[in-house]
Amino acid sequence: MLSKKERQLLQYLENHRDSYTTSKQLADYLSCSDRTVRTYLKQINEVIESPTYSNVLIIHSKQGYGYQLEIMDEGRFQEMMSESTNLDGMSDSHGRYHYILNKLLFEQAELYFDDLADELFISRSTLSHEFKKIRRDLSKYNLIIESKANKGVYVLGDEWDKRRFIMDYFFRDNFFKSMHNYIGGNIGQSPISLEELTLIVLDECREANLKLSDFVIQNLVIHISLALRRISEGFRMAPIEELASELYQAEQMTAQKILDRIYKATGIMCPKEEIDYITLHLVSKGKLLAKESHQDEEMQLREELVSVLESSSLAKEYQFQQDSQLLEGVVTHMTTLLVRLKTKVHLENPLRDEIREQYSQAFELTRTILQEMPLLSAFHISDDEVAYVALHFMAAMERLKEKYKYRILVICATGYGSAQLLRNRIERELGNMVHIEDVIGYYDLSDARLENIDFIISSIDLSNLVFSVPVFTVSVFLTSDEARQIKQSVKEPRFSSRPTIDFERQRFSNLETLFEQYFSETCFMKVERIDKESLLQEMAKQLSLGEAPDFAGNLLDHIHQREQMSSIVFSERIAVPHPIKPISNRHKIGVAIVSDGLKWNEASPSIQLVFLPSPSVYQNEGMAQLTSQIVALLEEENLQQEMLVCQTFQEFKEIFLKIGDKK
Known part of the structure; x- marks a missing residue:
C-alpha cells in the first residue's frame, strides 16, 4: 500500500499530468529532499508493478524534464488511492473529522480548502459536509470557522473556549476512558489526575505556540504520569546529550513551566533530567x-x-x-x-x-x-x-x-427529570452493551441525530413512524422485563432489520391475515415513468377512498413534515414516505413499483419501490410488524428484483410474504 507522502506525490502528478514535473518541484511540494522523492518514486513503482495494480498507471521519466503520470485505468487508480487511505484512518467520516480538527486546533497551520480536499482524496462537496459537522460542534463552544484568501481556513474564538473543546473532544472520550484503567486507576496511583495533567500540558504548549498533535500530548501525559510515580520510587535517569542544544530553548522552557506547575499541584520536585525527556516529546514532531x-x-x-x-x-x-x-x-x-x-x-x-x-x-x-x-x-x-x-x-x-457497544438514541417527552430518569435506568440495566449518544425530545429528531445510531429507545409511542433502525418503546422507569426483552431482541439474527418493537403489543402469528388488513389491490400501482410529486399525489388519491374530502392534501402535507424530520429513503431503491401523525379513519399501506425509477432527491436518483403507510387515528395493531417486513426487505436483494418484475398484486403479495422466510 502507498504511504501518505506517496499518495500526495501521485496526487500532485495527477493534477499536473499534462506536463513533466521535476524532482525539485516534487521535493518543494512534499517539503523533503530530491533523494527522498526518488525513494518515494521507487516505492510507488514497486506497488504499481505488482500483479494487483499492473496496467493501472505508468510514471514516465525523462532526463532533464522530470516525471509525468499516465493513468491507464482511472477506476483502478482511484481504488488504489482509496485503499491506501485506509492506513491513515481517513477513509471514513470520523477519521477525516479528527484529522481536520487536529489541523485546525493543534498544528494551527495555514489550511486551504482545495489543498485539504486533495490531501484527503475527497471532493469539495464531501469536505463541505465534514465542515458542516465541525461548525455545528464548534458552535457549542462559541467557536466559528472563518476563511480568508491569504490565511486559509481557521478557528475563530476565545483561547479558553478552544481549550475546552480540545479537552472534551480529543481527550475526555478517546484518551481518558481508555487510560484511566491503567494510569489513573489502581495500578498508577498517580499523585495528579490525568485530566489535570493534560490541562497543564495543553495550556503551556498552546501558550508557547508549539504546534503538536493530540497524539504527542497524549504520549507526553503518559510519560509525565509515569515519571511522577518513578520519581516517588527513587528512580533517576541520565540526561539525553543530544538535546543539549540552543535549538530547543522554547521547548525546554515549556518543559520547565510544565514541571513548575506540577510541583505547585503535587509538591513533587522533578530533576533536570525530566526536562530533557519532556523536551524530547515536544520536539519529536517538530524541529x-x-x-x-x-x-x-x-x-x-x-x-x-x-x-x-x-x-x-x-x-x-x-x-x-x-x-x-x-x-x-x-x-x-x-x-x-x-x-x-x-x-x-x-x-x-x-x-x-x-x-x-x-x-x-x-x-x-x-x-x-x-x-x-x-x-x-x-x-x-x-x-x-x-x-x-x-x-x-x-x-x-x-x-x-x-466500539462494539450499540449506539443508541433516547427519545423522551420534554421533561428533563423523566429524561434523566430513563437515562439512568438504561445505564444501570444496559450499560455494558449500549452507549447513549444523546437524549432528545420528539421534535428534536433529525437525520443528523440518527446518523450512526443502532437503535432507538423511546418513552413516546413512535409506532406511527417508520425508521431504518429498530425502535424500542418503554416506560420512563425501564422495567427489568423491558430491559430483558431488549437484550433478547438484539441477539436475534435479523435484529438490525426490525424497525419497531413495542412491548405493549402482541405480534400477529398469521402474516397473511395481517397483510390483507392493510394492503389492497386498489392501493397498488405499477408505473414506468413518473416524477416524485405526481406519484405521491396518485398514491394519496388511492388511499383517500372512504376518507374526508381534504384527506389527500392533508396526507401529502403530513408526509412532507415527516420528511423534514429525517429521511424516509432507506436504500438506493426503497422509499417509505408516511405522515408525521395518523390521520386516516382506517389503516392502509399503499404500494408503487416504478420500473424505470424516479428521482426522489439529489442523493436518491433511482427509487423503484415506494411503500406509503397511512396509520389510523383509532388503532393500528400489527402495523409495526408490517413495517418491520418492509425494512427487512432492504437486505433481500433477490426479493427486490422479483418485486420489480412482478405484474399483478397477487404476485406482489406472494413475494412480500416471503420476506424473512429463510426456509
Whole structure:
C-alpha cells in the first residue's frame, strides 16, 4: 500500500499530468529532499508493478524534464488511492473529522480548502459536509470557522473556549476512558489526575505556540504520569546529550513551566533530567523531524508497524491495524524510543511488573511486534520499554470494547427529570452493551441525530413512524422485563432489520391475515415513468377512498413534515414516505413499483419501490410488524428484483410474504 507522502506525490502528478514535473518541484511540494522523492518514486513503482495494480498507471521519466503520470485505468487508480487511505484512518467520516480538527486546533497551520480536499482524496462537496459537522460542534463552544484568501481556513474564538473543546473532544472520550484503567486507576496511583495533567500540558504548549498533535500530548501525559510515580520510587535517569542544544530553548522552557506547575499541584520536585525527556516529546514532531533522516525513520516505523500488525493473526483479531489512534500513538512514542535506544538511555517503568503479570497477553504481543520491526530489531528493548508500548495496545483493547457497544438514541417527552430518569435506568440495566449518544425530545429528531445510531429507545409511542433502525418503546422507569426483552431482541439474527418493537403489543402469528388488513389491490400501482410529486399525489388519491374530502392534501402535507424530520429513503431503491401523525379513519399501506425509477432527491436518483403507510387515528395493531417486513426487505436483494418484475398484486403479495422466510 502507498504511504501518505506517496499518495500526495501521485496526487500532485495527477493534477499536473499534462506536463513533466521535476524532482525539485516534487521535493518543494512534499517539503523533503530530491533523494527522498526518488525513494518515494521507487516505492510507488514497486506497488504499481505488482500483479494487483499492473496496467493501472505508468510514471514516465525523462532526463532533464522530470516525471509525468499516465493513468491507464482511472477506476483502478482511484481504488488504489482509496485503499491506501485506509492506513491513515481517513477513509471514513470520523477519521477525516479528527484529522481536520487536529489541523485546525493543534498544528494551527495555514489550511486551504482545495489543498485539504486533495490531501484527503475527497471532493469539495464531501469536505463541505465534514465542515458542516465541525461548525455545528464548534458552535457549542462559541467557536466559528472563518476563511480568508491569504490565511486559509481557521478557528475563530476565545483561547479558553478552544481549550475546552480540545479537552472534551480529543481527550475526555478517546484518551481518558481508555487510560484511566491503567494510569489513573489502581495500578498508577498517580499523585495528579490525568485530566489535570493534560490541562497543564495543553495550556503551556498552546501558550508557547508549539504546534503538536493530540497524539504527542497524549504520549507526553503518559510519560509525565509515569515519571511522577518513578520519581516517588527513587528512580533517576541520565540526561539525553543530544538535546543539549540552543535549538530547543522554547521547548525546554515549556518543559520547565510544565514541571513548575506540577510541583505547585503535587509538591513533587522533578530533576533536570525530566526536562530533557519532556523536551524530547515536544520536539519529536517538530524541529527534530525537520532532519531528513528522522522523516525517513518515522515513515519506516509507520510502514513496519502496519506490516507487522497485518501479518499477525492475534493483532488482526483485535483489528489493531485499523485503529488510527493506536498507530499514531505508537509511532509517536517510537520516535522518542529510537532516540533512547541510540543514546543507550534506560527508561525505568514503574508499571513494568504489574503489566507483565496482570496483562501478560498484551505484554507478550507488544514484545513480539517490536521484535518483528526491522528498524527496532537491531536493539535490545528492555521490559520497561515493552511495558510502555504495551499501554497503547491495552488502551486500544479498551476502545475496542467500547466500539462494539450499540449506539443508541433516547427519545423522551420534554421533561428533563423523566429524561434523566430513563437515562439512568438504561445505564444501570444496559450499560455494558449500549452507549447513549444523546437524549432528545420528539421534535428534536433529525437525520443528523440518527446518523450512526443502532437503535432507538423511546418513552413516546413512535409506532406511527417508520425508521431504518429498530425502535424500542418503554416506560420512563425501564422495567427489568423491558430491559430483558431488549437484550433478547438484539441477539436475534435479523435484529438490525426490525424497525419497531413495542412491548405493549402482541405480534400477529398469521402474516397473511395481517397483510390483507392493510394492503389492497386498489392501493397498488405499477408505473414506468413518473416524477416524485405526481406519484405521491396518485398514491394519496388511492388511499383517500372512504376518507374526508381534504384527506389527500392533508396526507401529502403530513408526509412532507415527516420528511423534514429525517429521511424516509432507506436504500438506493426503497422509499417509505408516511405522515408525521395518523390521520386516516382506517389503516392502509399503499404500494408503487416504478420500473424505470424516479428521482426522489439529489442523493436518491433511482427509487423503484415506494411503500406509503397511512396509520389510523383509532388503532393500528400489527402495523409495526408490517413495517418491520418492509425494512427487512432492504437486505433481500433477490426479493427486490422479483418485486420489480412482478405484474399483478397477487404476485406482489406472494413475494412480500416471503420476506424473512429463510426456509
